[in-house]
Amino acid sequence: MLDLETPYSRAAFFNPNHCAIELEDQSINTIITERQKQLDTVLHEISDLETIMGGIQNLRQQLVENKNKIIESVNLHERLRLVLWRVPTEILSHIFVLCLPEDKYLSPASRLAPILLTRICRRWREVAAGTPSLWCRLRLAVEHNGWQKRAFCYDAWLKRTLGHPLSLSLRCYDNWTPLARSLLQPYIHQVSSLDIDFQRVERPESVFKDFSALQELIIPNHNTFKLLSSFAPFWVHLTKVEISIDTQYAFLHLLRLCPNLSSLTNHMGFFKQKSLKPFTHAKLQSLHLYGNPWISRDPLLGMFRALSLPNLRVLDVWNTSMWPHEEFKTFLARSSCPLESLVFGGIVTTTVEERAEYVDLVPFLKVVVRNPSRTNMCY
Template sequence: MQVIEGATTNSKANLSPVSDIIHALQNILARSQSVTVCRFRYMIGCRFIDDEQIPDLETPYCRLPNTDQTAIPKGQRLISTIITERQQQLDAVLHEISGLETVMDGIKNLHQQLVEKKDRITQSMNLHKGLGSALWRLPNELLSHIFVYCLPEAKYLSPESEPPMLLTRICRRWREVALGIPSLWCRLCMEFVNNSDWQWAAVRYNSWLKRSRGCPLSLELHCDADDLTKLRSLLRPYINQISSLSIKISVPGTQPELLLKDLPALQELTIWWNHDDPPIAQSISRLPSTLRSLLVGESWFDVGDISSSNPVWAHLINVQIDIIRPNAFLHLLQLCPNLSSLAVSTDFPQIQTQPLEPFTHTKLRFLGIDSVFLGAHSLPVLFDALSLPNLRVFETCEVIPWPHEAVKALLVRSKCPLESLIFSGRRIATITDEQRAEYTALFPSLEIVSTVYQT
């Protein structure tokens, strides 16, 4: 033990290399193992160990079969003297154990330092190996284009480990390049659903949005919090950048205009709103004239709702909406002269029998109709009033029964260049071979598709 302590002290004093310390310890352990000879003897249940480093603890009393004091040979040392001697030996051993543990702790610390040194050397070696690769020699401009192609195809990105966040964790150069590309940070999904740490989430989203540096933003907002004031405050510095916005609100009484007002660059809006209070039409009427695409889900529109949003419809090119009356359908088309694509869910509570005023829409290329409940029964009256001379794709979802004669009359009257007729849904309308032949006769290159959705 004295040798080990001396070696440790000299190492600190002389600042010897780690290899010298390791060599000295190896020598000490080798000498210790070479001089140790253990011998075990068993006599009357007692175990004896003779060792040059371990003292001989054998006494005449170990051979006695009992502790009868009359049997103790005369002239032997008193038992108390032996106990005192053993206590001294025990104290010496405990002292040596304590010293050895101190040395072992020092060795553990030295080992940890060496492991950390090894990791730093490995990191440096890998870095310099990378310097010789072709990827490292790519100019920043080319690396930027590669990063853009690394982005997922999803319309909105989550600030997790997927690109672009993953690109910032490879190396310092990649992080600098990624943070210098605003287009990497223009799509973001922001979730505030029962968020217990709103402040932390706001800091994370704000950091992402800052990197967009004024580029147009596409945002998706999941808002189950009934107070949107903080979210509006978070988005305020980026209001002029928001060009695409998707909102899902599921809390009754929430004021959607908090998120929909003052969006001067908005071109695309998707909003899921399943509450009647307040009416969503009031908020839509305040949207800017820059809006070109509008999708409203889980909220039914009548003629009055559509009329109240009149200023918005004139500029729209794409609309997806739920309508509860055939005349509201026609009224929407009348207010959307530039409409190219229209997808409508119809739920007509009463079967329409009275004819509607004829109307021709010259720019509509795609028409999708999803029939709900009694919606299909009033479609013939609606189709009889329509003319769509530019229609290319006609898709129907669960339109049962299929109004073949009304649809054929619409297509003949419109003289449109129809390319696809699509039947979709969990249940799809069936057409006979004769009806199929009639459609093919009108449009020889027509593609008729049937797609059944799995429940």
Template sequence: MQAIEMTTANSKANILDMIDALQNIALVSAYNNVHSLQLACSQVTIPDLETPYSSFPNTDQSIHQDHISAIINERQKQLDAVLHEISGMETVVDGLKNLHQQLVEKKDRITQSMNMHKRFGSALWRLPTEVLSQIFYHCLPKDRILWFSPSSREAPMLLTEVCRGWREVAVGIPGLWRRLYMQVNNSDWQEVAFCYDSWLKRSRGCRLSLQLNCDADDSIKLRSLVQPYINQITSLCIYFFSDMVQPELLLINLPAFQELKIRNFQDFPSVPQYISRMPSTLRSLDVSGLWFNLEHLSSFDPVWANLTNIGIDIYQLNEFLHLLQLCPNLSSLTVYVRRRFDRTMTLEPFTHSEIRYIRFS
């Protein structure tokens, strides 16, 4: 315990001594773990300032200018002394505040370190990386079907902000970064593109499933962004919101492509030609919302033979049967027929050996 007794008696308190003592105590406190600082201040004595001229106006006494000048000079000296004391005291107070701030920061750092080391005593921190990885998979949002956006309020981005250890584990799990929602934002595209690229790099060769929202010339920017990862893309869901989009930039040269979903396609006549160019690896095709007739279906060859899952809207029932014949390996079909069943239509018996699921409207 360090103690300083600061005594201000009349107008002769030695402020400089107090400052030196305070600095010494700060030094001792920093190196010797002093737990408290006690400042005992005696009460300041107010001097008697009464003079024969204190009552104003004073008509009973004659005023001597020499006496008045002497009094004023004395008061000026007293005022200067008090101002000097106040200045010294403010220096002391500032020093105390600074010392207090340092001690608060020291306390906070000690508390932070203590809490960090306490966490290491928790069983959660002793979990093997493999177990923690499985927990992280279960943290992924469940309210979205497939794709995640780089939001700091949701996993996997949220997991990287908990602590350094969790960040290292999360960044080291490629499967957490294999699904991504991408949309061009012209206002800050450079920043958004950097964020998307950082996300995709963490996939480390893992198969990628992407949703792309395209408007105007967005396809150029998106193709440039995903080009380094083109061999990883196995699934694409593309929303087209303009007839100015260049779909060929997004639908060609995809060697590992397996799943395609198209929505809001503006240039319908070009759909069959792009689908017909899909690689033989394509297994799932969903073009619901676009109406297809028999001619359109026939133009998809040879893609049909490889498909195992289809979602499509057609005009007539006979096109539905034709579709089954075109797809010998089809196991799952979701189809909406625009026109009601025609009772005059003659249906020939047809057997499909692979179909397991049909949703028919």
């Protein structure tokens, strides 16, 4: 508290009419000046306090607003939780499927669906674990390093497929066959699609002998077909193959091994061969050829002379350099196929006149030229 008592205030109290009192060195002007400074200080402190009180009031208002928002969010999610608990299992399963990554094959990652869905609540875990379509695509790497832990995760994943068709991507290192067979044996008859890459693997053909349900096969390693071509049983059921073959003879041999094939993609430039026996494949509808012009300038020369595809609807040809125009016209006439799409991409030499002849031979044919350095052309 301020001490504002002065001799003048006491004198004025006892004798209000006494106006000229002298007390040592102190004067009324000095006292007034001091009081004015004190007043200024108090006014400044009052202003500071009012500012602080205003800030506190604003802070309180913000906290009240945040409290209300939190309560609103809690109530919203409580209602949502009640709604989700009442959502039929079939609808919740469908929602879960829409949450899956768009990748063709999935990895057992805890931060991604479907593993993430099992960590939300007990019901979600039960629904996710009981939805086989969430678990039917798996990327699997087989190697000795840390295998036991990963094998446990893979096995838990595969059990949730509940016997449904399974798509697998296998990346195999060293002599992985015993490890892979031990893991996959209970599920091997479910595998309908297999994308497999061998690296330093002994006897890879032994892996395939039990894949009785296999329909789609992708093998990027071009040496693998030589090892597997003698093992015929599983080829018969294939409907889609993506592979790397470097000779026309092996290409036709693959077609003979796969009578039910409807789609074939080859990623290797052919080495032409002088004589090929005529062959007709009745079911092939889609053929994609990705060549290498630096290996062979005319990789398809001779092949269209031997091959007939009466059901072919789509043909993609990339990087074949020289194009056997006359042979291809003969192939179209001989096959009488309902070809709908013919695509030339990359380094493929054809002329406008040649492409017009194909359109004349096959009604409703659409011919497309795709070149990275030019605008795509359609006919």
